[in-house]
Amino acid sequence: MTAENIIWKDRFADRARRMNASEIRELLKLLDQPDIISFAGGIPDPALFPAVAIGEAYRSILSDPVRAAQALQYSVSEGYLPLRRWIAGHMAERGVPCDERNIMITAGSQQGLDFIGKLFLSRGDTALVTAPTYLGALQAFNPYEPHYDTLMPEGGNRTPESYRDQAAARGGRVGLAYLVADFANPSGETVSLVAREGLLDLADALGTVVVEDAAYSALRYDGVEVPALLALDVARSGGIERTRTLYCGTFSKTLAPALRVGWVCGASAVIAKLVLAKQAADLHCATINQMVMHQVAEGGFAAQVARNRDAYRERRDAMLAALARHMPEGVSWTRPEGGMFVWVTLPEAVDGAALLARSIEECRVAFVPGGAFYGEGRQDNKLRLSYSLSSPEQIEAGIGRLASLVARMVAGN
Known part of the structure; x- marks a missing residue:
């Protein structure tokens, strides 16, 4: 058998079946599209790097x-x-x-x-x-x-x-x-x-x-x-x-x-x-x-951490305020005391992956569907929002667009 005829998937060890692409790493590719407001990657803001x-x-x-x-x-x-x-x-x-x-x-x-x-x-x-x-x-x-x-x-x-x-x-x-x-x-x-x-x-x-x-x-x-x-x-x-x-x-x-x-x-x-x-x-x-x-x-180190905290605190506050202002009834979310993420629970009828597909197409807003974060017992009406890389103005605009789409999907549109 020549190398060009090898079916590689048949040669991999059994453990390779459980090596899958990260949905987050794939979504990071969207950062190259300037019109996308991305709440997907939980990555630090390069403007804050020393x-x-x-x-x-x-x-x-x-x-x-x-x-x-x-x-x-x-x-x-x-x-x-x-x-x-x-x-x-x-x-x-x-x-x-x-x-x-x-x-x-x-x-x-x-x-x-x-x-x-x-x-x-x-x-x-x-x-x-x-x-x-x-x-x-x-x-x-x-x-x-x-x-x-x-x-x-x-x-x-x-x-x-x-x-x-x-x-x-x-x-x-x-x-x-x-x-x-x-x-x-x-x-x-x-x-x-x-x-x-x-x-x-x-x-x-x-x-x-x-x-x-x-x-x-x-x-x-x-x-x-x-x-x-x-x-x-x-x-x-x-x-x-x-x-x-x-x-x-x-x-x-x-x-x-x-x-x-x-x-x-x-x-x-x-x-x-x-x-x-x-x-x-x-x-x-x-x-x-x-x-x-x-x-x-x-x-x-201490001065750099303090700088990061000041910047991310402002963005966390902006996201929580925007969610409270725009999200329709039936949507809930966590209120973190730190870190980079807010976890959103949608009405059960709304699938996070389907919401993402429409959100990118119709709203130009990205996030991570929640189903990827479960070892077992996957829940698909969840999504992760990161505020670390967006300005308060982008957060307000992006959450407003996303909330409008959620409301349409809840209504069956």
Whole structure:
């Protein structure tokens, strides 16, 4: 058989069946169309990037022969030591005393999710995820062929035994519990302190791992900060080496996403195993990017975060006001205290995917239909709106157009 006659889909491993395109990544292509108002991609505003500081960091590193040689050379898989030590200090400020042995640098927190799935999910195991949950987490876990069960931090009455029995009936164990605890993607909701403690109780009873995706935790605009799950775990267990929580952090939403610098923080025994996954995947993250990120973070992380908060708070407020002003009766939405997203529930008769098709054609407004964010039990009358990339004027115009279309569809037009 010649290469041109190969039917490639028949040659892929079984796990490839669960590797599907991200609806969000496809929708990002619409950003190239200038007449589209996009509430689709939950991406930071490039106008807020510390481009000057990043440029200065590259120049200072590359103009020094010793640092340039280090920056352009192979490096250790754990990550650039000064950056890991800075992150350890940052985690200590969040209530997680640790050192560099508890930190591994990843290519964004997304790579951390991939490695954690590889380490803790065997085929047929169950991953507990919220409904809805972050689409990228499902994409990271899917190739390891898990089942999914619904994690209900707030108000759920599932017992540990029910989770354990369901996982066993499917031929595996509960491999991990995953959630975005602060300003979740896609819902914008934050898990309460009581619910976080309950989740740790559940994980203890199941003997499983908690994966805390903290991508948006720095972007709080109002309300009272809730301790990180890992901080609560440290407090109740007596130290990070006794915890079962893995914290996935990133600089993508605060400094710049393209440098692809994130981290995993957890017990050193787990970090050591994740380092082996990193070695097999890509050896290490780009050393120069890690050095630049360290210099920029050390020089102005807090100021940059404050700048981001001010900008996104104004846009969050604009979107909530526009939704209240324009959406017809029967539509509801979350009211996030931070992050980048509002989660909208439509009347059951309105399908989010059908609404998107008409919205792009008739209104030139994009968003993400909610069905993509479910491991199981898909709900199609939901949609995710992001306010991070639009001005208050664009938000007012876009929500007005979208609300008018929703009203027409509810009326059967």
